[in-house]
Amino acid sequence: MAGLWFNPAGLLSSGGIIRRSRGIIRRFGGIFRWFRGIIRCFGGIIR
Known part of the structure; x- marks a missing residue:
């Protein structure tokens, strides 16, 4: 899952970017x- 976060090329190649x-x-x-x-607490x- 972390790979999707830090790999835009992977996102592009796999498609379904919007989802x-x-x-x-x-x-x-x-x-x-x-x-x-x-922040509200602080x-x-x-x-």
């Missing part, structure tokens, strides 16, 4: 939500 990128975007969305939660501490 894969959608999955990656969803994963990044989850990370972003988690990150935003942490904001509460600072305030």
